[in-house]
Amino acid sequence: MLTIEEWVGTAMRVEGKVAVVTGAHRGIGRACAEILAREGAQVIACDILADDPGYDSAAIRFRRLDVGSESDWQALAGAIEAGPGRVDILVNAAGIAPTKAGAHDVTLTDWDHIVRVNQTGVLLGMRMASAIMLGKGSLSIVNISSIWGQVGGTGQIAYHASKGAVINMTRNAAVTYAKQGIRVNAILPGLIDTEMVRIQPPAMNAATLSLTPMGRIGLPEEIAAGVLFLASDEASFVTGATLAIDGGFTAQ
Template identity: 80%
Template sequence: MRVQGKVAVVTGAYRGIGRACAERLAAEGSRVIAVDIAAGDPGFHNPDIDYHRMDVGSESDWQALADRLAAEARQIDILVNAAGIAPTKAGAHDVTLTDWEQIIRVNQTGVLLGMRMATSMMLGRAPLAIVNISSIWGQVGGSGQIAYHASKGAVINMTRNAAVTYAKQGVRVNALLPGLIDTDMVRVQPPEMNAATLALTPMGRIGLPEEIAAGVLFLASDDASFVTGATLAVDGGFTAQ
């Protein structure tokens, strides 16, 4: 198994891409700590996944997770920052500051806080692989959703910065860029928005969360030992055009 015996923290793990990543890493031998803002039992297929309710935009929640790991004498081998929201499709002319700040808090600040916790714990201790879930909309432009685009573009450059900063200290940091993926967040979008993206996807179909998880597994595993600062698009060819 490709991540046997490793400890992985996965955010946004209650559903969608984060859930698929948690399940795949656990299936490949990792001890998974899954976190999300949602309450209740996620009902993972793998009962050994350890789920905790956590707000990724909260500094104190990340500190509580760090304290719990330290108390259990655990290190972090893998961090997957998959938590993300897109509650508004507003453009620059009509986005509210409340919506802007909420999206940035989860999608960008949440990634920063996760990377800060993991690197502060692991520098000088052991190898660490961080995989940040960005989006094709962090690399190319689309209509509306300016806050979401801004947050995902920031994640790409934050990934590159951390990759260069910690390359000589045993830390690899990469970003995965999903295209149109069959998740709850996509299903509630306007049908015409999804249809437009699908029409521009060369493979002509929507992707599955499990296909994103497969890419995350590669970037998190030792198979990617010479890969850092990369942006891996899993998008059916969308950004190849």
């Protein structure tokens, strides 16, 4: 029998699994696609950005997908059913925060756009994967929420609302499908070094950083490591959980 040290050093943690990752062109989604491929999965990396980002791993196949489009998800489902015939892992990482508006000045156009991507996109992904896998085998869904889905901050009411919805959608699906081999968990990133964060007002990032006990910004790879655990069979008794990877922000 292998020792734990030998097992960790040799095992491919998601070997032979089929994974779908949204928002996989860059940032957290790309880091998730890359770590899953490195650990043995065949990855369908999806993003609305049309150009192939040129992944290093041959185990990652890029596909354009608008997460808010029902027809795009239906087309992906058809391709999966015609190909591997299953989805073992779904990572809903696509997310946007194009406006920092509060309740007094948010436009319905911005609200609808953010909810379409951050909330409806997660719903459509979960619907697609669960419909394929019900009665056919196990499935691990990992939804990327945010610390702002759990605690309040200033402005960004549409983003906060959408990420809060993702947390409760995760819990609902976890309870609904717990006896049918489908696990659903959420990760709550704190301030992470992504393109979305880099274009935010520096004062906003500085304020969040000042409230982060570890005193530093996180890396996409640190979120991806949490995703890998939840996606793998190591987390076989974990469902409905919200894992904060935030440098201690929400521990306060």
